Amino acid sequence: MSVRRTRLRGILGQITTIAVTLLGLLMLTFVIGRMMPADPVRAIVGEDATRETYEQVYLQLGLDRPLWEQFLRYLGDVLTGDFGNSIRTGKPVIEDILHVMPATVELATFAILIGAGLGIPLGVIAAVNKDRWPDHVVRVFSLFGHSMPIFWTGMIALIVFYAALGWVGGSGRMSQFYIGMVPTRSGFLLIDSALAGQWDVFRSAVNHLILPASLLGYSSSAYITRMTRSFMLDQLGQEYMTTARVKGLSKGQTIWRHAFGNIRVQLVTIVALAYGSLLEGAVLIETVFAWPGFGQYLTNNLIIGDMNAVMTCVLIVGVIFIGLNLLSDILYRLFDPRTK
Amino acid sequence: MQDAILDVKNLSIRYNGASEDAVRGVSFTLGRERLGIVGESGSGKSTVGRALLRLLPGARVTADRLRFEDVDLLDLSEREMLKVRGRRMSMILQDPKFSLNPIQRVGAQVAETYLRHFPANKAEARAKTLEMLAAVRIRDPERVHDLYPHEISGGMGQRVMIAMMLLADPDLVIADEPTSALDVTVRLQVLNILDGLVRDRGIGLIMISHDLNLVRNFCDRVLIMYAGRVVETLDARDMDAAEHPYTRGLLAAQPRIGGTRGPLAVLDRRPEWKEGSTP
Numbered sequence: 001m002s003v004r005r006t007r008l009r010g011i012l013g014q015i016t017t018i019a020v021t022l023l024g025l026l027m028l029t030f031v032i033g034r035m036m037p038a039d040p041v042r043a044i045v046g047e048d049a050t051r052e053t054y055e056q057v058y059l060q061l062g063l064d065r066p067l068w069e070q071f072l073r074y075l076g077d078v079l080t081g082d083f084g085n086s087i088r089t090g091k092p093v094i095e096d097i098l099h100v101m102p103a104t105v106e107l108a109t110f111a112i113l114i115g116a117g118l119g120i121p122l123g124v125i126a127a128v129n130k131d132r133w134p135d136h137v138v139r140v141f142s143l144f145g146h147s148m149p150i151f152w153t154g155m156i157a158l159i160v161f162y163a164a165l166g167w168v169g170g171s172g173r174m175s176q177f178y179i180g181m182v183p184t185r186s187g188f189l190l191i192d193s194a195l196a197g198q199w200d201v202f203r204s205a206v207n208h209l210i211l212p213a214s215l216l217g218y219s220s221s222a223y224i225t226r227m228t229r230s231f232m233l234d235q236l237g238q239e240y241m242t243t244a245r246v247k248g249l250s251k252g253q254t255i256w257r258h259a260f261g262n263i264r265v266q267l268v269t270i271v272a273l274a275y276g277s278l279l280e281g282a283v284l285i286e287t288v289f290a291w292p293g294f295g296q297y298l299t300n301n302l303i304i305g306d307m308n309a310v311m312t313c314v315l316i317v318g319v320i321f322i323g324l325n326l327l328s329d330i331l332y333r334l335f336d337p338r339t340k
Numbered sequence: 341m342q343d344a345i346l347d348v349k350n351l352s353i354r355y356n357g358a359s360e361d362a363v364r365g366v367s368f369t370l371g372r373e374r375l376g377i378v379g380e381s382g383s384g385k386s387t388v389g390r391a392l393l394r395l396l397p398g399a400r401v402t403a404d405r406l407r408f409e410d411v412d413l414l415d416l417s418e419r420e421m422l423k424v425r426g427r428r429m430s431m432i433l434q435d436p437k438f439s440l441n442p443i444q445r446v447g448a449q450v451a452e453t454y455l456r457h458f459p460a461n462k463a464e465a466r467a468k469t470l471e472m473l474a475a476v477r478i479r480d481p482e483r484v485h486d487l488y489p490h491e492i493s494g495g496m497g498q499r500v501m502i503a504m505m506l507l508a509d510p511d512l513v514i515a516d517e518p519t520s521a522l523d524v525t526v527r528l529q530v531l532n533i534l535d536g537l538v539r540d541r542g543i544g545l546i547m548i549s550h551d552l553n554l555v556r557n558f559c560d561r562v563l564i565m566y567a568g569r570v571v572e573t574l575d576a577r578d579m580d581a582a583e584h585p586y587t588r589g590l591l592a593a594q595p596r597i598g599g600t601r602g603p604l605a606v607l608d609r610r611p612e613w614k615e616g617s618t619p
Contacts, residue, residue: 248423258444262442
């Protein structure tokens, strides 16, 4: 009974935290929308509108009302799923974002799989061989990934692997030839093309995805490697590792069966955060590879001052991070018996 | 000695980067008996224990002889060593708070020793584990089997540790300060359990401790170490007849119930003892 009650209280506490965070986030986006030097009325009516038209739109937007009332109205709109229309496309912002998001999710997901798949083993290798040559090699390799500007590596990689070697596809999500051949269902090109049985398109999509995803994965693996190495070093010095060795386990067995289980929780957290920042939009890589994703959408709208779109994008990024934090909290409880 | 299980002659150990040997010229033999190694912090007693298990990465171990039963510990490959550790020689570590893996169930950790050394399935290993948990006098083995280390007390944790290290029926157990992390009230209980098992199974025991009284009560023979050397070897019952001034100093530094209330003697540490000149 009391266990259940404390657990219930924990869940309620979590929900409150999320609600407060969301409210704070909404306030922030609202303030950004009002403080930006871009004039929302001018953006709608255009440069040569008459004074009457301007005033009419000004009143329609409720800009004459006090700020708190405007905020409440914004809050109400958001809660009912109305994020306003995009000035650029005239369509509801949320529709536009749902259209570009799958491209980014696809890219980010592959990138994080590569990043974690590369970074975690490398971090473990570096920790186990601390201050010996594998450690140095790994450190140089990840420092390289961390410090090379991604737009530059992106271009060089395109020149080498696409233009010179022809191993991968160029810019965009698939070859020009295939565009429009697959009906959009989920928006995830790999899923849609597989569902439609269009394996040529699928192959083309993989071909185009592999290079930007590898580059993003490599750059986020730098962080993951470094953190894995330090988490692992902490565990390698623990007494229970000696116990495992005394039992007759080999060094490798003690690392994977004992130490790795103890860093899982921390790994989940940092991989989730890395994934979040990839979703937030790999603006540079999306630009270099002409990838029609979230990062590109956000940048374009920032440049022309389409505030409804920008506010919604910021909101979504916030929601993504809240969601990932929640997820890593849940996994934390799953992986660590001490948190029960 | 006919049935010596351990024969150590002139053992020296130096940690990498150290300017002095941590252990210098230590020699002793061990039969199916209980040997205590006593000394203060830094005297090299734990280092000896770990050297026997070859668990001192980054240290140079030299000896004229380092023989354990039929194997030479000095030139055994690591692969062969894996069959010795846990199976024929094991070690009970100091503090179960740190020496048990916090995220694995107690039973699984004990069973791992068995699964590592015997071709057994999970059910057999579980049965063996429960039997062993009962042998260390855990009243409800089924329940404890599924608990995590943070859910059991220190005394119970140390009994789990003993179960884990005796499960594969080794010939030699090194107990490295097995009770110094425990409450005084459960120390004796845990030691009695260890002692009973060691006697019943005819296991050789090396008890490493800084507690002279404990060692004299639970061991047959005692090595006194100072600054990496063995300064005196005594039968436990002849402890009061110790000759070396360091041993006498250790004995004098202990309070006694009903003794005088005056200040206790302060340990004298003479540099010449480091060179092993016995007076």
